[in-house]
Amino acid sequence: MSRSGVTVAAKIRTAAQATTVVSALALLASSVLTASPGAGAETVQGTRAAVRPIRALYVTGGGFHEFVKQEGIVPPAIAERANVVWTIDHTAGTSTNTLIERHKTTDWTKEFDVVLYNMSFSFVVDVPWIERLAHAHRDSGVGAVILHGAVHSYRRSETRAWGELMGAFSLRHDSQRPLTVETVAPNHPIMRGFPAKFETTPEELYELEKVWPTMTPLAQSFSVESKKPYPLIWTNTHGKARVFVTSLGHNTEMIANPVYLDLVTRGLLWTTGHLNDDGTPAPGYAPSTGVRQ
Numbered sequence: 001m002s003r004s005g006v007t008v009a010a011k012i013r014t015a016a017q018a019t020t021v022v023s024a025l026a027l028l029a030s031s032v033l034t035a036s037p038g039a040g041a042e043t044v045q046g047t048r049a050a051v052r053p054i055r056a057l058y059v060t061g062g063g064f065h066e067f068v069k070q071e072g073i074v075p076p077a078i079a080e081r082a083n084v085v086w087t088i089d090h091t092a093g094t095s096t097n098t099l100i101e102r103h104k105t106t107d108w109t110k111e112f113d114v115v116l117y118n119m120s121f122s123f124v125v126d127v128p129w130i131e132r133l134a135h136a137h138r139d140s141g142v143g144a145v146i147l148h149g150a151v152h153s154y155r156r157s158e159t160r161a162w163g164e165l166m167g168a169f170s171l172r173h174d175s176q177r178p179l180t181v182e183t184v185a186p187n188h189p190i191m192r193g194f195p196a197k198f199e200t201t202p203e204e205l206y207e208l209e210k211v212w213p214t215m216t217p218l219a220q221s222f223s224v225e226s227k228k229p230y231p232l233i234w235t236n237t238h239g240k241a242r243v244f245v246t247s248l249g250h251n252t253e254m255i256a257n258p259v260y261l262d263l264v265t266r267g268l269l270w271t272t273g274h275l276n277d278d279g280t281p282a283p284g285y286a287p288s289t290g291v292r293q
Contacts, residue, residue, distance in 0.1 A: 051284035053085045054272050057108065057115045060090050061098070064120050065149050066252045073256050074118060074264070081265040082274075083285040087112070099126065103133050109140035113272050116264075118249070120149035125157040134161035138239030143271025145264065148249035151206055160210070166245050167215030167236030173204040176250065179221040181232065190235070190244070190266045191218050192279030201254055205230060206247035214238065233263070235270065242271040 058075050060067045067090070075086040091100050098121070102108050108115075115137075137144050146166055152173075154162040163169030179200045183191055205221050208230050217231035236243040244267030249255050269275035274282040 051083070053083045054114060054268070054274065054285065055112045056084050056086050056268065057112045058086055058088050058118065059100070059102075059115060060088070060118045061100075061121075065250065067118065067120075069252050070118060070255050073252070074116070074261070077258075077261040078116075078265050078268060080287050081262065082269055082281050082287060084268070099129055103129065106132065106136040106140070109136050109142050112142055114143035114145060114268055116145040116147070116268065117150035117153070118147045119153060121153040125154070127157060127159045130154045130157055130159050131161040134165040134238075137165055137241040137243070141240030143241055143268070144243045145268050145271060146243065146245045147255075147264065148204075148247055151245060151247050163210065164212060165236070165238050165241070166243060167212045167234065167238070168208045168231070168245070169210040170206040170208050170247070173206045173247075174223050174225045176202040176204055177224070179203050179205055179232070179248075181219050181221050181248075182229075183219045184231075185216065185218045188216070188218055188235075189275045189277050189279050190263070190270050191233075192277075194219075194263075200248065201257075202251065203248055203254060204250045205232060212236065235267075242273070244268065244271050 056075075056078075058071070060071050071088060071090060075084075075088065078084055079086060089100065089102055091098075091102070136142070144165060151166065151168075151170055160169055180197060181200060182197050183194050185191055186194065186196070205223050207223060207226055211231075215231075215234055215236045217234045219233040220229045220231045222229045232248055233246045234244075236245065244264075246263065246267070248260065254260055266275055266279055269281055269285060274285040276282055
């Protein structure tokens with residue numbers, strides 16, 4: 001799969017308080033993408049060849065977002081940053097209420113180490129279906145990476161199993177506007193080197209109605225509509241599963257931003273236990289290649 005449509009320059013802008021953000025972002029990108037130079041690079045290459053790549057499933061589709069464009073951006077970009085082999089499931093097309101074939105059973109848990117959800121299934125309300133999916137992660141330990149529209153998927157259902165998987169439940173979001181993001185866990189491996197504050201391009205801030213005690217906020221933004229801050233980057237532990245969530249990513253401009261892709265890559269590596277404390281990939285899990293249908 002080619003990395004089509006990735007022509008958007010990095011446009012995460014500084015807030016007034018964050019005057020050194022450009023160098024911080026450069027450091028962040030460098031720490032995610034590069035290994036030590038020289039002889040050490042040969043060691044990294046040899047280690048990578050000796051380990052099994054992370055087997056990742058990318059579930060996408062639904063309405064309200066440019067999922068076709070984003071499918072051509074996210075998996076290839078993460079494969080450039082980490083030792084990941086992708087399987088793509090875009091069988092839902094543009095439907096927001098499709099029950100995709102793969103989720104009729106939990107057999108998929110035997111094939112993958114992590115699932116990245118970048119979809120909008122906001123009108124799927126089937127309680128047994130949603131609970132089977134969420135509990136499959138909980139019981140198997142398969143990690144989950146949940147981006148933007150996937151946070152609001154299944155929200156109209158009576159069950160809160162999806163929210164429990166994420167560690168938070170949201171029903172609505174603010175109108176689109178640039179968001180000032182404040183890092184609240186700078187020492188977490190996912191946030192190492194991230195600027196203390198930065199401003200995004202126009203995005204939607206999801207208002208979290210419920211938060212589970214297993215959820216750890218990593219960054220937050222203030223809602224001008226509800227007059228309170230909400231996490232927009234966080235982690236959760238649900239049973240055996242590690243989960244990384246960000247509600248950022250409504251617009252493809254944000255999805256294609258290299259810093260956003262670095263963040264999601266770190267989140268994915270954290271869910272599978274392959275992220276060092278300094279935010280770099282564990283030995284053997286620096287960039288590989290591979291996307292398959």
